[in-house]
Amino acid sequence: MNEDTLTTLVARGLVDKVISLFNKYLDMQLKIRNEKRVVPYISKKRVMEDLDISDGTLDNWEKHGLNRYKPRYKTSLIYYLIDDICKFIIIDT
DSSP states (O other): OHHHHHHHHHHHHHHHHHHHHHHHHHHHHHHHHHSOOOSSEEEEEHHHHHHHOHHHOOOOHHHHHHHHHOSSSSSSEEEEHHHHHHOOOOOOH
16 A cells, blocks of 8 residues: 555545534534523533533633623522533534
C-alpha cells in the first residue's frame, strides 16, 4: 500500500468520524429544542441525563461562560437556558 492510498484512507476515516459526531450533535440539539416546555429552562440534572455529561463538564462550561440560574428562594436547584446549553454542545474527540 503506497503513502497516497494510506493518506486517502485515513482522511476518509476522519471525515466519516466528523460527519458522525456532527449528526449526533444535531440530533441532540433538536431533541432539546423541540421538547414542549412551559419555560425555556432545563435543570442541571436533566442536562446531565439528556446529554450524558458529568457535573465536571457543566462546571467547565460555566468557567467558559455558561450562565446558571437559581430561584430566589433558598434551594440547591440549578437551571440553564436551553439556548445557552445548545451553544456549548461541541464536537469533542
